[in-house]
Amino acid sequence: MGKSPTPDREPTPEQPPPAYSPYVEPRLAAELGDVQVDGRIDVNLDSELAKSLAKVAKQQQDLSPAPEYDEALTAKGIRCDVKLNIVIQIVGSRGDVQPFIALGNALQTHGHRVRIATHDVFENFVKESYLEFFPIGGDPAQLMAYMVKNPGLIPQMKTLRSGEIKKKQVMVAEMLDGCWRSCIEDDPDTQEPFVADAIIANPPSFAHIHCAQALGIPVHLMFTMPWTTTRAFPHPLANLHSASIANVDAKTANWVSYGVVEWLTWQGLGDVINRWRSSIDLAPVPRTEGPCLAEALEIPFTYCWSPALVPKPRDWPAYIDVCGFFFSEPSSYTPPADLAEFLQSGPPPVYIGFGSIVVDDPQKLADTVIKAVEKAGVRAIVSKGWSELAGESDANIFYIGDCPHTWLFQNVAAVVHHGGAGTTACGLVNGRPTTIVPFFGDQPFWGDMVSKAGAGPDPIPHASLNPDNLAAAIKFCVTPEAASAALEISIKMQSETGVAAAVDSFHRNLPLDRMRCSIIPNQVAVWTYGSKKESLNLSKTAVSILIEHNRIDAKQLKCHAINPILIENRRWDPLTGVMSAASGTGENMLRSTGEMFYNPYKEYKRGRAARAAGASGSSQDLSRSTSSTEPASHSTKSPSDHVQSQSSPPALNRSTSEQRQDSFDTARNMVGAGMKGFGKFSATYFRGMVVDVPHAGAEGFRRAPQLYGEKPKDYGTVSDWKSGIKVGGKNFVGGMAGGIKDIIQYPIQGALADGKDGALRGLTRGALGMATKMPSGE
Incomplete structure (x- = not known):
C-alpha cells in the first residue's frame, strides 16, 4: 500500500451519498434526550435506560478488568495460504466504497477472489478497479436526501408525515435481500458460481452477521467511525453535556452513550431485520440482543483511521484493531492550465469545499465563503460540489469542479471541508491544517478529533456558519502552530500502512x-x-x-460450519428473565391466535377470487361461442330450443361442477389454515411453558450472582438436544455444588476475616448463593 491517498474526487451525480440513519418513533426517544440540528442525540443520563446501562457498565467493569493492550497489532504479515471467496458489503456513499476498493485490491494480491456488493450506481467505479461487482439495490441519492433532511437517529415530523420512513424501511429490506444474494448467487455478468467463504462489511449494511450465521462463515466489520462501546470517548452520534453527567463519571457516561444509540437504532430496524431473517430461515433476534449484537458475539472489527489521530482505546479487546486510513497509489493527474496558473500566481491558497453535501440555499453558503476569504485576507480554491457553489473567479478565488484531493491538497496551505473521514485523512496525511464544518453523522467527531490534536480550530456546525467565524477558523489554520501540529500528525501517518494492516487484521482473526x-x-x-x-x-x-x-x-x-454463530437470549436475573420469556411466549400466542382466524379468511377470499375469475372466463367463452357460431338474426332454432340452449349450455354445466369442487377445496383449505394456526398456537404454548420460561428462569438464576459481584460460571451454549443435555448436566452439578459450597465457605471466610460481623455477612452472601445457584441447577 502506498503512502498517498486514493484519488478523492469531488462527487458528481453518479457518485452519491452516505447511509441513512435508522428511524425510531420520536416518543421512544423523548426520555433519552433532545435531537440537535446536526442529528446528534443529547443523551439524558437520568433516564431509566441510561441508569440501567450505567449499572451494567459498573458491573462489567468490576467483573471484567480492562484487556491487555498493545499499541501495535499483535501480528504482522500474517500468512494466509487458504484462497477465499470474499464478499465485501457496503452501504453508503462513494466515500464509503472507496476505501474498500483499496482493500479489495490488496486482498486480491493474496490470491483471494473479491466481490464488492454495494449500490448499483457504483458498478463502473468498482469494475474499473478490476474487482467483481454485485448490486444490492438501494438508491444512494434518496439516502443522501433523507440524511440532509434528517441528519440523526430521529426524523423530523415533516418526514413522518410524508411517509418517507416507510420508503426507507422498504429500501433497507431490499438491501438486506441484496446482501444475502451477494453471498450465494453467480456473477451477474460472467455467471461464474460464487459462494462466500468470508464476509467483510461496514456496519450500516446491517446484513453481515445474519448472512454469516446462515452460512456458518467468518464475518469481519470495518468502519471509519467508532461503533464499539468504550469509556474513552462518547458515541459520535451522542452529545454528553457536563450538566447531564453530574451524577455519573465521564467514562461511564461515554460507555452509556453507545448503548443508547444502539438501542435507538435497533428500535427502528429490528422488525425489518427480523422479517428478513425469517426469509432466510433464521430465528428472530431477541429484542435484548439486537443492540450491540456484534460486541456480544465478539465479531472482529477493524477501524480505518490513524492511531496518530485517535489511538485505540485501552478497553477494546484484542480482536479490535485500529489500522490507519486506507490509502492506495494515486493515479496521475495534470491540472488544467487556468488552475495551474492560479496556483503559481500567488501564495498557496486555502481549499474550501463541502463535497456531496446539498444545502437548501447554496448562494447563501457561497456568499459566506466569499466574505470569509476576504476577511481572512487569503486566496482560496472553492469546490462547487453538489451544492454548485457559484461565483466568478478572480485574483483571490478560483472555482473548481472535479479535482482529485490527492493532488490538490499538496498544493494548498490549509483545507476547509465537511469532515468526511476520507477527506480528513487526505488533508492530514499531506500535513494540512483543517477546519471542519460538520453537517451530520461522524463529521462532528472528526472535527473534535482534529481540534484536540491542535491541527485545526473547533468545528463549526453548518447551522452556525457565518463569515466571521469561518474567517477566524481560516486565520487559525494558517498559523505556524496549526501547521506544526498537522505536520506532526502527517509524519506519523506516513509510517502507517492502513490497508496492509487491515489485511493482516482480517487474516489474523480467521479460524x-x-x-x-x-x-x-x-x-x-x-x-x-x-x-x-x-x-x-x-x-x-x-x-x-x-x-x-x-x-x-x-x-x-x-x-461444515466454519464459524458457527449462536445468538443467545441472555438473561440478567430470574425475574426479568421469566417476564421476558413469558412476554415473548404471549406475543407469539397472540400472533398464532390471529392466524387461526385470519388465515381461513384469506383462504376464503382466495377461493372467491378464483371462482370469480373462473365464472368470468366461462361467460366470456360462452359469449364468444354464441357470437361466432350462429348470429341471432339467422337462427334456425325454435324458441323452445333457444331457451333450452340458454338454460343449460354444456360450458355452464361444466362450470357449475367445477364451482362445487372449488367450494369444497376452499372449505378444506380454510379448515387446514385454521388447524395450522391452532397447531402453531399449541406448539408456542407448550414450548413457552415447558422450555422457554423454565429455561429463562434457570438462566436468570445462573446469572444472578453477578448482581452481588460474583462472576457466573459459563457451562457452554445449547445448539441441539445433545449439547442441551450436556449443558444441563453441568449446570445441575455446578449449581447444586456451588450453592452448598457458598453456604459453608463464605461464613467461614467472613468469620476468619472480621469475626462475628464477618460471619453474618458471609452467611448472607452464602444464602444468596444457595438461593440462586441451586434453583439454576434444578
Whole structure:
C-alpha cells in the first residue's frame, strides 16, 4: 500500500451519498434526550435506560478488568495460504466504497477472489478497479436526501408525515435481500458460481452477521467511525453535556452513550431485520440482543483511521484493531492550465469545499465563503460540489469542479471541508491544517478529533456558519502552530500502512484451522466426512475427486460450519428473565391466535377470487361461442330450443361442477389454515411453558450472582438436544455444588476475616448463593 491517498474526487451525480440513519418513533426517544440540528442525540443520563446501562457498565467493569493492550497489532504479515471467496458489503456513499476498493485490491494480491456488493450506481467505479461487482439495490441519492433532511437517529415530523420512513424501511429490506444474494448467487455478468467463504462489511449494511450465521462463515466489520462501546470517548452520534453527567463519571457516561444509540437504532430496524431473517430461515433476534449484537458475539472489527489521530482505546479487546486510513497509489493527474496558473500566481491558497453535501440555499453558503476569504485576507480554491457553489473567479478565488484531493491538497496551505473521514485523512496525511464544518453523522467527531490534536480550530456546525467565524477558523489554520501540529500528525501517518494492516487484521482473526481442507490445504473446507472423533474437512474439489474415484460415500457427507454463530437470549436475573420469556411466549400466542382466524379468511377470499375469475372466463367463452357460431338474426332454432340452449349450455354445466369442487377445496383449505394456526398456537404454548420460561428462569438464576459481584460460571451454549443435555448436566452439578459450597465457605471466610460481623455477612452472601445457584441447577 502506498503512502498517498486514493484519488478523492469531488462527487458528481453518479457518485452519491452516505447511509441513512435508522428511524425510531420520536416518543421512544423523548426520555433519552433532545435531537440537535446536526442529528446528534443529547443523551439524558437520568433516564431509566441510561441508569440501567450505567449499572451494567459498573458491573462489567468490576467483573471484567480492562484487556491487555498493545499499541501495535499483535501480528504482522500474517500468512494466509487458504484462497477465499470474499464478499465485501457496503452501504453508503462513494466515500464509503472507496476505501474498500483499496482493500479489495490488496486482498486480491493474496490470491483471494473479491466481490464488492454495494449500490448499483457504483458498478463502473468498482469494475474499473478490476474487482467483481454485485448490486444490492438501494438508491444512494434518496439516502443522501433523507440524511440532509434528517441528519440523526430521529426524523423530523415533516418526514413522518410524508411517509418517507416507510420508503426507507422498504429500501433497507431490499438491501438486506441484496446482501444475502451477494453471498450465494453467480456473477451477474460472467455467471461464474460464487459462494462466500468470508464476509467483510461496514456496519450500516446491517446484513453481515445474519448472512454469516446462515452460512456458518467468518464475518469481519470495518468502519471509519467508532461503533464499539468504550469509556474513552462518547458515541459520535451522542452529545454528553457536563450538566447531564453530574451524577455519573465521564467514562461511564461515554460507555452509556453507545448503548443508547444502539438501542435507538435497533428500535427502528429490528422488525425489518427480523422479517428478513425469517426469509432466510433464521430465528428472530431477541429484542435484548439486537443492540450491540456484534460486541456480544465478539465479531472482529477493524477501524480505518490513524492511531496518530485517535489511538485505540485501552478497553477494546484484542480482536479490535485500529489500522490507519486506507490509502492506495494515486493515479496521475495534470491540472488544467487556468488552475495551474492560479496556483503559481500567488501564495498557496486555502481549499474550501463541502463535497456531496446539498444545502437548501447554496448562494447563501457561497456568499459566506466569499466574505470569509476576504476577511481572512487569503486566496482560496472553492469546490462547487453538489451544492454548485457559484461565483466568478478572480485574483483571490478560483472555482473548481472535479479535482482529485490527492493532488490538490499538496498544493494548498490549509483545507476547509465537511469532515468526511476520507477527506480528513487526505488533508492530514499531506500535513494540512483543517477546519471542519460538520453537517451530520461522524463529521462532528472528526472535527473534535482534529481540534484536540491542535491541527485545526473547533468545528463549526453548518447551522452556525457565518463569515466571521469561518474567517477566524481560516486565520487559525494558517498559523505556524496549526501547521506544526498537522505536520506532526502527517509524519506519523506516513509510517502507517492502513490497508496492509487491515489485511493482516482480517487474516489474523480467521479460524484458519477450521477453514483448511484436510487434503488440499489451500482450499476452503465446505464438507465434513466421517464421525465426530475421526473426520475429514473437505473442499468441493476434494469431494468431487473422491466421489469420482469411489473413495467416499456421499451419504456420509455433512455441511461444515466454519464459524458457527449462536445468538443467545441472555438473561440478567430470574425475574426479568421469566417476564421476558413469558412476554415473548404471549406475543407469539397472540400472533398464532390471529392466524387461526385470519388465515381461513384469506383462504376464503382466495377461493372467491378464483371462482370469480373462473365464472368470468366461462361467460366470456360462452359469449364468444354464441357470437361466432350462429348470429341471432339467422337462427334456425325454435324458441323452445333457444331457451333450452340458454338454460343449460354444456360450458355452464361444466362450470357449475367445477364451482362445487372449488367450494369444497376452499372449505378444506380454510379448515387446514385454521388447524395450522391452532397447531402453531399449541406448539408456542407448550414450548413457552415447558422450555422457554423454565429455561429463562434457570438462566436468570445462573446469572444472578453477578448482581452481588460474583462472576457466573459459563457451562457452554445449547445448539441441539445433545449439547442441551450436556449443558444441563453441568449446570445441575455446578449449581447444586456451588450453592452448598457458598453456604459453608463464605461464613467461614467472613468469620476468619472480621469475626462475628464477618460471619453474618458471609452467611448472607452464602444464602444468596444457595438461593440462586441451586434453583439454576434444578
